[in-house]
Amino acid sequence: MARLVGRRLRDWVPALVVLVGSIALLEGVIRAFNVQAFLIPRPSAIATTFWDMRSSLWAAGWFTFQEALGGFVLGSGFAILVALFFARFRILGSAFMPYAIAANAIPIIAFAPITNSWFSPLDKSSKISIVAVLCFFPVMVNTLRGLTSVNPRALELMESYAAGQIEIFRRVRIPTALPFIFTGLKVATVLAMIGAVVGEYFGGALNALGVQILTRARVAQFQEAWAGILLACLLGIALYLAVVALERLTLRWVPSTFE
């Protein structure tokens, strides 16, 4: 795993020390100052609860993760297709780009109550649609930037070979765009889990992670709520690392991935 994210195991040691140290410090401070549970429960209590609840927690997590993943794949896939289209037909790109960039700045999550009424709130589709829209813009903008940032000399070279547009896309534009696409995808993974969980705060199935976090927090079951939050974080990180691993496999030719 460490090799997949491009670091030797011992490079992780300083980061691990910080992690363990922070948790220990937090535990100590909470105990010493008798910090109330509603502010933040002790890490040890969260961990115990997490372990006790693990099967129901995992079921909820998996439910929500499917929404995040589904929206991520749908939104990113569509974004790449749209970017290819805009790169090919430049005039359309310049017509729509300002709106795409503006849309990227809108809090898409604000639409969650709307999608909940389009689709049933219990239905995964209501969250998948939000996540898809969240993922669409960063992936589209980055992909388009990559497709159009080709070295002009490289294009002249292809012209000298009398290569057609499809060849140029296939052999030059798309490979050039790959690092950009992965940048967009990494941004999108972060948004995907957020979108799914927060979307569920507006209404969702009982066995969804976001709903569980919300209901536990409302009835002051803070350890359970934080356990849910912890799982959401872990799932988000897992999705991010999966994309990073895919990036390393795909971009074998980028010098930094050789370390």
Next chain:
Amino acid sequence: MSVVQIKEVTKQFGPTTALQSIDLEIEEREFVSLIGPSGCGKSTLLRIIGDLIQPTSGTALVNGKAARQGRIDRDYGIVFQDAVLYDWRTVAKNIALPLELARWGRKRRAAKVEEMVELVELGGFESHYPWQLSGGMQQRVAIARALSFDPALLLMDEPFGALDEMTRERLNIELLNIWEASGSTIVFVTHSIAEAVFLSTRVVVMSPRPGRIADVIPIDLPRPRSAVTREDPRFFELVTQVREALHLGHDTDRKAAAPA
């Protein structure tokens, strides 16, 4: 039949006249350098030969055909100052690129790549990526790629401009060897007077505003040329001749001193 025939080619970029009524003929197996200060149109002329830019008026013929047909028929290979290798391809796959576009079969491609790798002396580096190579090596790959489909004509736009002088001089000799071995015709744009004189059969001196040919100087140095050639008195005479033609054309430096 000349390999390249330029007749009264003019190129306007808006109000600027990049080239004005250029006439030039290049015969088979010649090595012609285009030299001149910035703005004299030498790179533009090279690109017109390659149909990467179209002239405003006049004709450019390659192998007796319109330049556009020459490009479509892949009659020339081109090398830029920037090697423009594709980072995601190995050396071997970079060289094979034009062959893939020409739909050569895999075995034929592999054989040709091997031949080209030997020609530019990069044996052992076939599976390396561009970032693992020095600038000089990258340019050798670019040259191998340009020659991989045996074009009659090789267009080179300051290919060694970004390299240090020692590497440059070494690659000059290598290029001459490659030129002899492949029997191609070369049109070579450069900023370096010494390089132009060392490599060429003829040096075309250009001047700017508007871009035009100031002089064409035949180089009668014996071949094969080597490091020794650079110390030949005739070499210095020719370098001086080119330099003076450049200054006369450019008109901003003091004119050549009148004979005493």
